[in-house]
């Protein structure tokens with residue numbers, strides 16, 4: 029409860045950072061305190077999809093260095109110039125990746141959260157070897173078994189993770205999930221954490237603007253937050 033009160037104060041007081049970044053950071057700190065978790069274990073990935081460089085710049089100026097985009101093409105047009113201006117920015121791909129964009133994705137991104145099928149594993153393995161770059165890889169789990177959603181079904185996850193290692197030689201560092209919109213996210217985060225634990229994976233990409241505190245409670249190491257930082261997308 030005290031967490032909510034502090035948040036309201038942060039969101040309404042005149043802040044030098046109008047972006048909402050400070051409020052999200054404070055909420056992450058509170059969620060870590062409540063869990064309890066070491067805040068150093070939780071990386072805030074600020075999701076900048078659809079927002080132009082001039083909206084992103086103040087968030088960089090406020091010290092944020094990890095950003096997420098859901099499309100390779102959009103990231104390619106926006107980020108190289110921003111990265112040239114501001115050293116030390118890490119870019120995470122959080123959206124679906126087509127195999128024919130694996131080359132560009134490996135060149136541009138420091139982490140890929142959406143590994144979900146053998147053809148993509150094959151394309152990524154080839155580019156990782158060719159470019160001698162090793163983005164952090166997360167396998168996406170379709171915890172709600174939604175037909176329209178990407179990701180590996182929970183019951184196929186163990187076999188898929190084995191295949192990533194044994195067939196493609198990929199190092200998978202963690203799991204990602206996007207719970208169904210209409211359901212409570214907690215059970216989906218818990219299931220993802222359980223699959224990660226039994227497969228010896230340390231990283232968990234889970235939690236968005238509406239539910240990152242719940243995700244942190246359940247072990248998230250990477251929260252992907254867009255609208256709570258920038259405001260609503262068009």
Ligand SMILES: *Cc1c(COP(=O)(O)O)cnc(C)c1O
Pocket residue numbers: 075077098122123206236237238252253254255256
């Ligand atoms: C857009 C997006 C987010 C951020 O969503 P918000 O609700 O704006 O925080 C997180 N994860 C993925 C995969 C997304 O596509």
